[in-house]
Amino acid sequence: MSTAAMAVDIAPAATANQLILxxxxxxxINTAxxxxxxLDVLASMAQLExxxxxxxxxxxSIVSNRLLAGDVRGRFADEELQQSRRVAFEPDVVLDNQLSGYLRTVYRKDLETAIxxxxxxxxxxxxxxxxKLEEDELNNVFGPKNKIMLDYTLNPAQQAAAAHVQVFRCNFASATSISLYDVFRRQNVQGRVEFFNRNRxxxxxxxxxxxxxLYVLDWGRQxxxxxxxxxxxQALEEKNTVQAVMSLHGIGADTDSESKLLNKLAAEIKPKEVRxxxxxxxDEFKRxxxxxxxxxxLDNETQARQVADLARKGxxxxxxxxxxxxxxxxQQGGDLGIIAHRGQLSWLEQLAYMQEPGKASPPIRAAVAPNEKAYWEIVLVEKRIEDYQDPASETVRYQASQALAQEKAIRQLSTLQTQLRKSAKIEINQAALLN
Structure with a gap:
């Protein structure tokens, strides 16, 4: 996909009203x-990098995130903006962990003094x-031990039972008691498995x-x-929401992930646009x-390495x-001839397509069945011929449609951001920018 389309225009905060707050x-932002x-915390975290x-x-970025997040919540379903709750952490848990982690990092010395x-x-x-986390208590929550599980979640009755199992009683106003359910709901799927396995x-x-x-958050409130x-x-939540929105529009680290928005736009791409x-x-369609x-x-890995070393040395x-x-x-010097990219290639032919011309490969163990004798291959590509994908092929249609969909999605997002900034009343405290 075209990297030139990745830039998103955002109106600068300098255009906002400059008032003393x-x-x-x-x-x-609109009086909120x-x-x-x-600003202090997010600036400190950004400046660490x-x-x-x-x-x-x-x-x-705080202003842009707040405006955009407030608008898109009515445009996208929660499941589109959040990772799957079956394998990931609950959104509120993610936020609590982020918030406490940021406070720990920025105010480490102050927290150490308090502790x-x-x-x-x-x-x-x-x-x-x-x-005590007695066995009968855990069985009441998680069911019989060693039961084969398909889904490591708790139904409402199990949740209620877990809420009555005390893990800690504390001398801390914000958490006089921590229940099994308090801790369980803060786990991802790997953590939940440990709970079901009774890992006390x-x-x-x-x-x-x-x-x-809880202590860090209580310290922060005070x-x-x-x-x-x-x-x-809220700012952290908005940042997460905007990152999810960017991903849906094909921007960021997860550009290859599934996006209903991009799929919908790609389906609307016309053949002429593809052409x-x-x-x-x-050049994007070279092959x-x-x-x-x-x-x-060679039938011996040690010998294969020795021969590959000789080839590498010329x-x-x-x-x-x-x-x-x-x-x-x-006796023909291992000549494989011209390997054309037609139909199904053998394992050795695929290996040849993966090599750079003029450089012997390291020894690669062949993909043999468990009952077959192992052997190793060293491959040298003497010449590579390149051409272009057939413009009428499904590969071209798919890649071009996805790239065009991404460009259109980014333009839509950029337009929305510009409109939100123009219609918002933004007041900036200039003194806050100085320290």
Missing amino acids: QPELAAR PVYKLT KPKTGRADILD SKLPGARLDTLIQEQG DFIRQQAQLYLAN RFGQSALKDLR DYYRTHK IASVKARHIR ANFVNLAQQYSTALDA
């Missing part, structure tokens, strides 16, 4: 506040009692991590206030038409094949 605010804490990142740029004032200067001193050490470890998260912390959490795209992006290749077959490949190869074509 309360010191704890970084901006207002953006807290300085949100790129130290020269400006606070104005971060505030600009040092606890009895024993450790978080685990908040735990007053550990639940894992359960208690996860409960401690949950307690640590330090910055509930409203500021809620705003930071025009092929004509203007012909290997044929290769002229030779090979050396020994004549034909002579090596005649001297060492166990294949029937050894």
